[in-house]
Amino acid sequence: MMNTNDIVFALDIGTRVVVGIVATENNGKLEILASEQMEHQERAMFDGQVHDIDKVAHVILSIKEKLENTLKIKLREVAIAAAGRSLKTQFARAEKSLAEDHEITLEDIHSLELEALEIAHKSIVSKSGITDYHTVGYTVSNYYLNGLPIANLKGHRGKEMAVEILATFLPFDVVEGLYASVKKSGLEVSYITLEPIAAINVSLKPDIRMLNIALVDIGAGTSDIAISKEGNIIAYSMVPYAGDEISEEIARHFLTDFATAEKIKKSTKKEIKFKDVLGIEHTISREEVLEVIKPSVKTLAQKICEEIVKYNGKSPSAVFLVGGSSNLPMLPEEIASFLKLPPNRVSVRDIKSVEILHSRPKKLKGPESITPIGIAYSAMINKRKDFVKVYVEDKLVKIFNIKSPTVMDALLAIDYSSQNLIPQSGKDLTFTLNGEKMTIKGEEGIPPKIYVNGTLANLKTSIKEGDRISIIGGKKGKDAFITVRDLVKGAENKEIYVNGKLADPDYSIKEGDEIRVEDSIKSFSITVNGKEVLLKGKREYMFIDLFNFIDIKLDNNRVPEMKINGKKASYTDLLHPGDVIEII
Incomplete structure (x- = not known):
């Protein structure tokens, strides 16, 4: 009797016809040992989805028994495919603001794509009302930097980055209907794929x-x-x-x-x-x-x-x-x-x-044979695993095995929020300085680290059966902090007003503060009797202060005649830069 460990049993459960193939590997190619096909006696399937589990199971069982009698073996496992009818495809866009001078990393891009997948999933759920979906895959349509398309975001800086994706999902209940029909016929599913993928695997090199x-x-x-x-x-x-x-x-x-x-x-x-x-x-x-x-x-x-x-x-x-x-x-x-x-x-x-066939069987000839052959071949090259089972923080996760799964697939399966992977920057500090709005950026956070089996990984790291994924939380950046002394050069020689009140140069600026800075000591030049005189040491000067800066002899019995810019002046008149003074 043939060793069943060396064979693949594949079923193409179609709306009208069910095709069964038993094959084995022969020098890297698929050798078909036997095949059977049978039409549903009644319309038990509509548009590729199982509607009557018992009737579909009856056809599967009949094909299984015929193949077992032909090959003198006992079939226990089968590879199947879900029809494309149930695939839900959704466009989605995700955007993210960038910190000033931040250089975009691969981790930033992967997190952005994960966020777009979450948006696509939420959109599908809102339209269909079905909450449980397998993620089939996604394709990036476009990246954007500051609103303009760009081929690769990595290494760039800007105010905003965005991604548009085309994501595909498969409802859990479609898979469960196929599994139930197979189980009723005495079989266990060893591998499941999608019919379009199966067909492509053998018809497109x-x-x-x-x-x-x-x-x-x-x-x-x-x-x-x-x-x-x-x-x-x-x-x-x-x-x-x-x-x-x-x-x-x-x-x-x-x-x-x-x-x-x-x-x-x-x-x-x-x-x-x-x-x-x-x-x-x-x-x-x-x-x-x-x-x-x-x-x-x-x-x-x-x-x-x-x-x-x-x-x-x-x-x-x-x-x-x-x-x-x-x-x-x-x-x-x-x-x-x-x-x-x-x-x-x-x-x-x-x-x-x-071209992947070792020999061409007589029973399988036309285009209707492509998909069942593709299911068998896909099962052969993927080692007949229907789901890849991994652990995320000790939680068992089953991932639909239709492509090489990654850490991202595992996180999607447990609805892990992409926001948890984005490093949290500290709060920005916004205030006004002499009427001008200013913003001090918070410190950039340290992103979380992903490990697979203890080795540093990322969202696109491939995973396999039994892998353990852990995520070590990142560190939030410090909130923006600055004092008036750090902000204003020479603050110790100036008068600082915060929200209208005089403040110390070491004052820590708060969100929304209105800061006004004035020189505490003014110095400027005037002209006295044709000579330039520098006034310094006070915030303001009256005419009488001038006599501290000039040497002039006056008759004690005579009041001098005083003019500012040709006009009669008094001792209490304020002086201004560039004034022309006459004292006679």
């Missing part, structure tokens, strides 16, 4: 992902979209319109049940025979069917293209189609037309384009 490619997995209930650019998946989305809508149009037009409409849709014969719901037999041509479905196919193409442009911002370089309904006639041509692409830039990917 890493070097092709550098291009701007849209991959569309068109199933029965949904058309799942993933967009790649510069080596990364920048967006996921979906259209709740796919193959079922085409079948329903056929059923309406020819008055058939859904199963008959499906057969008519899939038939490639020139003449197609069927019975309508009244039991009347009909023979129609393939051309008649194409004419009936043409408007629905055009609508499907338009909806897919609008969603691609919405998240890509423009038409991509190419579009790859997978999934059973990608075989719909006229669909590639309609998509190329809407996106204004050459027809050869829209391609249906089938098993011939999959």
Whole structure:
């Protein structure tokens, strides 16, 4: 009997069909040992989501037993994928004011991105009312410095930085519905991914992902979209319109049940025979069917293209189609037309384009095989782990294992506030000095430190099963503090008024204080009888004070004649800089 530790059992639980694959690794490639597929007897799933757990579990169990009988093994674990229907994609922007002369660090940028993710999550929750989501991932759309776009914030200084992201989330209940169906069939989930990711893993080589490619997995209930650019998946989305809508149009037009409409849709014969719901037999041509479905196919193409442009911002370089309904006639041509692409830039990917296969099985041929093969391959290269379990401050956290998880993913899973990672600066001190508003900045705080297994880390540090994450709190900066003496040069020789009252030069300035500083001793020059005289030592001078600075002989019996700037003066007149004095 085969060792089940060396195999991967993968299920593609679709809206219409469930496909099961058992495979193993052979020199780094996927070798498929057996495959089975079965349609749901009744509509137990809608738009990629489980609605009747028992009915879905029955189909899974049937496929499981067939594969076990074929391979003479017992299957206990399975890899699955969640459909793109349930993905919630949200744009978000986060902004942060910067301290003067602060140089932006990577930690600042990562904290800002985490804040944007929190904003995106809150927005999704407010729209849907669902509170529990797995974070699938995010892509930075733009960075901004002082309101202007910038490629890289690191090392810059400014008043404000901002980031815009495109984040994707998956509701917990979608995952739980899949888990429940699998468990009822006697299996445990060993690995879970997303259908668009699974399809991309086998249909787009890493070097092709550098291009701007849209991959569309068109199933029965949904058309799942993933967009790649510069080596990364920048967006996921979906259209709740796919193959079922085409079948329903056929059923309406020819008055058939859904199963008959499906057969008519899939038939490639020139003449197609069927019975309508009244039991009347009909023979129609393939051309008649194409004419009936043409408007629905055009609508499907338009909806897919609008969603691609919405998240890509423009038409991509190419579009790859997978999934059973990608075989719909006229669909590639309609998509190329809407996106204004050459027809050869829209391609249906089938098993011939999959390079990770050791051999090509006979049962799996068309584009509908891409996703189940992708699930098996993704499970193989990710060691079949559905969730990565780590500890944050001794609290167990489960992280959805669809990409290489980081510290940021773990903190998001426990709703850790990004504000806790931002160093707290001391309070600024604002006051007025001689009527002019002044602000003294508080001291910058020391940021918290993140450790993974005792080693210094950051938000983007990769984590693995069993890792322990701890966060050592930072230190708040000191509040701004300054005395009048530190603020005003030569304050000891000046008169200091705080809020209208005379104060000491060592006074510690408080928030909102009004400071007025005046010279306590004035000195200036005047002219006396044609000679310059410097007055110093007092705040103000009367005419009589002048006699302390000049040597003049007066007749004791005569009152001198005194003038200031040509006008008669008295001993108590105040003197001013530049006055011309005459004493006769």
